[in-house]
Amino acid sequence: MTQMPEKLTARDNSAVKLYRKLARSKKERYREGLFVLEGHRLVTDALRSGASFTHLFWTEEGYTRWNQETIQADLRETRCALLSNELGTDLSQTEHSQGVYAICRMPRQPELSQLIRPGGIYAVLHQLQDPGNAGMILRTADAMGLDGVIYSASCDIYSPKVVRATMGSLFRVPVCCTAAGSLPGSRCGKLCRRGERRGGIGGAVSVCSRNGCRHRKRGERSAGRGNCGL
Known part of the structure; x- marks a missing residue:
């Protein structure tokens, strides 16, 4: 990243609400054609494999720790943002969150x-x-x-x-x-x-x-x- 991404702090932010809906609802995932990722390794593996993101989030702690290790991918079509640590904790579904989250487009599956x-x-x-x-x-x-x-x-x-x-x-x-x-x-x-x-x-x-x-x-x-x- 060449510049600090925008910071999100509100629970009712549209991107945060979308992530939460996708994490909770199969219906929403298939309606939107999107699903969520959590964790540095999973996010970077997805990027290395050519996955397409609509959103990429870090918590403040996650950004400090992982931003330099995130591979250099083309994120021009991806909305990147910082989350407050509290908001990241609210979104996390793991016991020890790494503070890295993404919304990913579902790949086109073969027949x-x-x-x-x-x-x-x-x-x-x-x-x-x-x-x-x-x-x-x-x-x-x-x-x-x-x-x-x-x-x-x-x-x-x-x-x-x-x-x-x-x-x-x-x-x-x-x-x-x-x-x-x-x-x-x-x-x-x-x-x-x-x-x-x-x-x-x-x-x-x-x-x-x-x-x-x-x-x-x-x-x-x-x-x-x-x-x-x-």
């Missing part, structure tokens, strides 16, 4: 037909309602280099708890949110039924690359993972 390709390996999440588990699976997909995550009838992937739990993997792994009836093929349904467990259903899906072949070996699930040929 299921665009995401799935021969030879690809994907994680499928169906009826998974625990935000921590959802974030952990996205981190695992990122670490394992999977080709994408298919997300169906599960907790909101843009909720603050899920976003924090992904630790930035949300911005690095292709994600397709789809209706349960659109899940690819009956074998995926068999995987989901076989893999049902408390807290949700999930599995690893491999797409066979051999011409005319409709399946691969289906293995037993382990720690919430499984294999299903499509």
Whole structure:
């Protein structure tokens, strides 16, 4: 930043009210096409991955600590502002806030037909309602280099708890949110039924690359993972 951003202190400021609504309401997130980020690492990971921000906030303490470490991104279309420490505490949803917040535009997700390709390996999440588990699976997909995550009838992937739990993997792994009836093929349904467990259903899906072949070996699930040929 080349100059000190404006300072916001009022709880009824329009940008502060927008952040609060997005943090609390799935309906507002999808109506606006926006979601919130909290934490220096998450914000910088998003910027490095090319995420688009409408707003970027620091508390006074956060600005002093983190501004010099924020990567040099093009923020000309982003409203940057300082928050009073008290206002930052009011917005924070973590026990130890770092004083860095952002409002991010939802990325355009690929269609299921665009995401799935021969030879690809994907994680499928169906009826998974625990935000921590959802974030952990996205981190695992990122670490394992999977080709994408298919997300169906599960907790909101843009909720603050899920976003924090992904630790930035949300911005690095292709994600397709789809209706349960659109899940690819009956074998995926068999995987989901076989893999049902408390807290949700999930599995690893491999797409066979051999011409005319409709399946691969289906293995037993382990720690919430499984294999299903499509």
